Amino acid sequence: MLLIDIKDKELSQEEIEILGHPLISGLILFSRNFYDKAQLAALIKSIRQRVKKPLLITVDQEGGRVQRFREGFTKLPAMQAFQTLAKHTQESTALAQQAGWLMAAEMFALDIDLSFAPVLDLGHHCKAIGDRSFGESPESILPVAEAFIDGMREMGMATTGKHFPGHGHVLADSHLETPFDDRPKEAIFAHDILPFKQLITKGKLSAIMPAHVIYTQCDSQPASGSEYWLKNVLRTQLNFNGVIFSDDLGMKGAGFMGDFVQRSEKAIHAGCDLLLLCNEPEGVVQVLDGLKYQPTKAQTERHISLMKRKNVSWQELEASTRYQHAQQRLTALQNKWLEWKTQHC
Known part of the structure; x- marks a missing residue:
């Protein structure tokens, strides 16, 4: 688990x-x-x-400020760059697809199964999201996010949409505190949830990671520990059959759910298949000692489905004309993005 x-x-x-x-x-x-x-x-x-x-x-090898491996890897632009700098939709989607493919290829060349991507949150104002978001509206981000996903899927990497049902509206950073989103339920369903809904309908998401955000007009628990969001909405209303990851249960935003064992139990009870617990070695020991749970056959099968499906070496990758071309285009976009940020931020 x-x-x-x-x-x-x-x-x-x-x-x-x-x-x-x-x-x-x-x-x-x-x-x-x-x-x-x-x-x-x-x-x-x-x-x-x-x-x-x-x-x-x-x-987490999204690109932009959330790229764990840099030296020796293609420096990927933040997701906001694709729409902000491209001249038209066709260019932005082509660049996004190249980025998804290249990112997945570089991870597979290292025998890494999965990069948690893409972010499907709307808007750039949230401290936790910022330029990790593709854009402001469901209509604007969907073609670009789908293109990025198509690139990942072409390489054979599973995709993870985050942070369900949308982290973009709140300003607080769930790494540091539990954010509260007080908007009416109708506003969330008419706006933030749409990228997830449409990509689920198209069968483009292998996994989903819920937010450590409490949507006060919908449920009293953070989405990551909410039966309403995970079982009622995600599984039943949206018919999502893939893996549900908890976001990192070591984040301060998860503290609302109790100690580490209680957080794990609530996330499982709410419907999570796999739990992330990072930067808390004592918490890991507590969970291993205190959590009593046997994963179901369906959960085991979902877990196995996330394993990488292709083997590629760095030598093969670097010799590939496609890789060379994608690397050149994305490096140029990254340089333009850094210039744009200097001028506008």
């Missing part, structure tokens, strides 16, 4: 034992685990060889 982090650039014996625990499904990597490409490849190889079970290895 649990995806955890590791402390450093090498795997310790204690971490090997913890990763082998029956409740651990995988791990998420951060910038602190990365020095250069060779070191990262060696770390992942060590994880695969020394932990005697299949693990889902994940990362």
Whole structure:
């Protein structure tokens, strides 16, 4: 059920034992685990060889300020750049598709299964979201977000829409506190939820990550721990059959749900299939000792569905004309984006 982090650039014996625990499904990597490409490849190889079970290895490699691996990788622009800088929709969608494909290809070349992407939140005002959002309205972001998703899917990577039903309206950062969204239910369903709804209908989302936001006019619990949002809306009304990840239960926004065991229990009871718990090693031990749960067959099958489907080497990738072309275009866009930010921010 649990995806955890590791402390450093090498795997310790204690971490090997913890990763082998029956409740651990995988791990998420951060910038602190990365020095250069060779070191990262060696770390992942060590994880695969020394932990005697299949693990889902994940990362946040969205682009912009949320890109854990930089040196030796293509520096991807923030998602806002695609619409802000492109001259027309056709150009923005072409660039977004290249970005999704290239990001997935670089992760697969390192034997990483999944990058948690894309962000489907609307607007740029939220401290936690900002330029991670593709745009302001459902109509404007859908073609670009779908293109990014199509690039990921073409490479064979599962897609994760976040942060359901939409984190963009609140200003507070759920990494630091529990945000409250006081808008009427009708406003959320007519606006924020639409990108998720439309992409679910098209079968484009493999997984969804709910927000640590309390939508006060809908439920008293954060969406990540809400049966209303996950079972009633996501599963029943929207007919979503993929994986539901909790967002990181170590975030301050999850503190509303209690201690780490209580947070995990509430997230599972609400409908989450896999739980993220990061930067809280003592919390991980508490959950492993205190959580009593046996994943269902459906949850196990959903978990397996997220594993990467293609193998590609860096040598093959770098020799590819498509990769070279995409890298050139995205590097140029990133440079333009940095100039734009200097002028407008």
